[in-house]
Amino acid sequence: MNKDIWNVGIIGLGGIGDYHMNHLSRIVNTRVAAICDVNTKAVQEVGDRLNLSAEKRYSDYKAIIADTDVDFIISGVSNKFHYDILKYAIVCGKPIFSEKPFTRTMEEADELLSLYEKNPIPCMIGFSYRYRPCFQYVKKLVEQGTLGRIRHIAAHYLQEENAPMFNKEYTWRFNKEMAGSGILADIGSHMVDAARFFVGEFTQVAGMMSTFIDHRTDSRTNQLVEVDVDDFTGFQCVLEGGVMGTFYTHKNAIGTKNQFQVTLFGDLGTVRISVEQPNEVHLTVREGEKLELTEKVIHLDEKTMKPMLQDFVDYLEQANSPLLPTIIDGYRNQRVLQAIIDSAKDGVTRTI
Structure with a gap:
């Protein structure tokens, strides 16, 4: 319409x-x-x-x-x-x-x-992040087979704002009833979506979670309140096609701002991206009979990329989009988050 x-x-x-x-x-x-x-x-x-x-x-x-x-x-x-x-x-x-x-x-x-x-x-x-130029470009590289068969995806998402020196006050994000989980739901969910976006569905996951700072001060009462969610989450996984995955996230990383980095390792090459340089793609391949190593930085024009909300409006106007994360993507992301939480709790790898 x-x-x-x-x-x-x-x-x-x-x-x-x-x-x-x-x-x-x-x-x-x-x-x-x-x-x-x-x-x-x-x-x-x-x-x-x-x-x-x-x-x-x-x-x-x-x-x-x-x-x-x-x-x-x-x-x-x-x-x-x-x-x-x-x-x-x-x-x-x-x-x-x-x-x-x-x-x-x-x-x-x-x-x-x-x-x-x-x-x-x-x-x-x-x-x-699906709408960052670097994400969209790498999606095309994978689909075109430039990297060959993908064997491994690695990602980390780091910030520093929750480190002790900043005395971050207690907010709803540190409360399980309000947030569901801590760093995993907050920014870790973006790593899960990136893996699904580039590779496909999760089939197995093994997670570990930790709370670095177990009490924070509520500015409204000036009282210490227990933190009952994770400050750190790390997980390994298997994605469809046997692709291995390695991920970690926390906000105790001094010197980082919004450091979300993804690396894809394929049989023909490796590609690295960072949301802090959204218009850059670092591509490494071996080419020719002598398999010579070629490393290059691809610079993108963000003006050619469709913004997220524009894609939603186009979707409402019946324009199909392979990028758009639907309610099904939200549901499948939640399944992975829950599997990570369950695995971290009892130490058992979960099949999804």
Whole structure:
């Protein structure tokens, strides 16, 4: 269905909400038509900035989803509410973009999948790195066979913000009830999606998890609160085709900013990418009769790449996209996360 203007409802007006509204402003046939947050001050400030009428400023997510003037929803809320918002969107038949991870638990994920199969809706899960130029270029390299048969994928995702010297305060991300898991759900889920994007489905996984800092200070009470989620997650896996995988992630890596790096090892070559250099691909191959080593850095033009939210709008307009992470991708990602958690708990490799 093509529309002159897509009216968008935004749920969650924190940093991720601003991020999505900024990107929406670059899509000519969209406009923010309604907003929602439990923080009434944020609703007032953003509503005033966007010049929205009072009836389009919501505090109840069900009301904005049910608003017939809203064509689709963008949801950027804490993990605890992903299930509720996605469930109501499915019930109402409302297209939705929802941030990752899909849910907190497999029980939530299973119920959403069952509901979706009975009443499918256009849904995109926010695995945004698929839309980095380097990711899209490497996807083509793999599909074209440039690297030969893929044997191994390795990835790490490191930041420094949770290291002790920064005295990071207790937030919902350190609470299992709110987040489901810690670093695994937060940024580790991106590594799982990268592996599925480049290689395919997971078949086995063995995980280890640790909590480096087991108490943090709640600024509201000035009391120490127990951290009951992971600060570190590492896992090895087997993906379809017998591809081996090695992954680790934490936010205790001094000197890193947003260091998400992926390396693919194939029979004909190796490719390395980093989201901190999203327009670069480092390719190493051996060529010719003497198998001479060739190393090159490929520089990409990000202007030729379709932005994530543009892809979702095109999807709503019936344009197929091989990049778009659907509700099925969210569900399968959650299955892997749960297998990692279960394996780390009892030390047993899980078959998926």
